[in-house]
Amino acid sequence: MAPISKTSPPRLGKPLKRAFFGRSVHEVAPDLIGATMLVGGVGGIIVEVEAYHHTDPAAHSYRGPTPRNQVMFGPPGFAYVYRSYGIHWCVNFVCEEEGSASAVLIRALEPTHGLAAMRRHRHLQDVHALCSGPGKLTEALGITIAHNSLPLDRPPIALHARTGDVEVATGIRIGITKAVELPWRYGVKGSKFLSKPFPK
Numbered sequence: 001m002a003p004i005s006k007t008s009p010p011r012l013g014k015p016l017k018r019a020f021f022g023r024s025v026h027e028v029a030p031d032l033i034g035a036t037m038l039v040g041g042v043g044g045i046i047v048e049v050e051a052y053h054h055t056d057p058a059a060h061s062y063r064g065p066t067p068r069n070q071v072m073f074g075p076p077g078f079a080y081v082y083r084s085y086g087i088h089w090c091v092n093f094v095c096e097e098e099g100s101a102s103a104v105l106i107r108a109l110e111p112t113h114g115l116a117a118m119r120r121h122r123h124l125q126d127v128h129a130l131c132s133g134p135g136k137l138t139e140a141l142g143i144t145i146a147h148n149s150l151p152l153d154r155p156p157i158a159l160h161a162r163t164g165d166v167e168v169a170t171g172i173r174i175g176i177t178k179a180v181e182l183p184w185r186y187g188v189k190g191s192k193f194l195s196k197p198f199p200k
Contacts, residue, residue, distance in 0.1 A: 009112045010045075012036055013161035017153050018077025025051045025095040025102040030170075030186045032093070032104060034162030039141040040155075042114030044131060045162075048107040048187035048194050050173045052092070054100055057178035061101030071149045072101040079157065081138075081148040088135030091143050093152060107174075107185075109137050110193040117142075133195040169198040 016035065021028055029051040037043045052059040060069045060082065071080045072094055080092040080103050092103040109131035111118055118130045118140040131137035138144075152159055169189040172180060174196055187194055 010036075011163055013163040015153065016159040016161055018075070018151060020159075021076035021093055021095045021152065022097060023095065025053055025104060026184070028093070028095045029104045029184070030168050032106075033168050033186050033188055034164070034166035036112065036160040036162075037106065037109060037141075038113055038158045038160075039143055039147070040114075041158075042117050042141050044109040044112040044193075045188075046106060046108075047110050047191040048185070050105040050107055051102075051184040051186070052105060053102045053184075056182065056184075058173065058176045058180075058182075059102070061103075065101070069101070072103055073099055074149075077152050079147050079150045079152060081143060081145055083145070084135060089138040089143055089145065090134040091138055091147065105134060106137065107134050108132050108187070108191075108193055108195045109140075110188075110191065111140070128192050132193055136195075171198045 029049050032046050032049050035046050037046055054061045061072045065073045071078055075098045076095050078094045080094055081089055084090045092105045094103050096102045111127055111130045119125055122130055122140050130140050150157055167189040169187050170183050171185045172183055173185045
């Protein structure tokens with residue numbers, strides 16, 4: 001993938017439509033690596049995600065629908081936003097057919113669009129630390145509960161397919177206590193923008 005340009009953001013790929021998410025969460029998750037996520041024109045290249053399936057004890061949908069996770073049980077291609085540990089927001093993309101309640105957690109971005117805005121939101125300058133975690137990236141992009149249930153292919157959210165080849169690393173998910181052995185974390189191999197490096 002092209003490095004960050006100091007003069008202009010990298011070229012965007014074709015827009016991803018909601019149909020893109022109507023597949024197995026295990027197909028969507030690695031396919032999102034290298035795609036670009038923008039919220040109000042601010043964002044970057046997705047470099048790390050985690051897959052959560054409704055049969056997975058670590059998934060919010062495992063015990064059935066609640067007011068918080070209701071969007072997960074709806075059609076694919078919508079945002080699921082929740083508060084983590086009562087501190088920060090996390091954003092997920094709902095996948096599979098309606099009722100499946102499976103989603104991909106967006107864990108880290110390589111900032112490419114709207115760096116000035118992200119730096120203001122995060123109160124820091126280090127580009128590598130702006131979006132290197134699920135709570136960091138939502139703060140950088142200004143994502144809140146107001147974005148919950150919004151479609152992923154309409155403003156303010158825009159997703160664009162990756163434009164080149166990318167080597168995808170896999171590993172176990174981070175910060176969970178159930179189903180910890182599942183290798184459902186995906187990322188750009190060797191990226192300096194990950195929340196945590198993948199084992200070599």
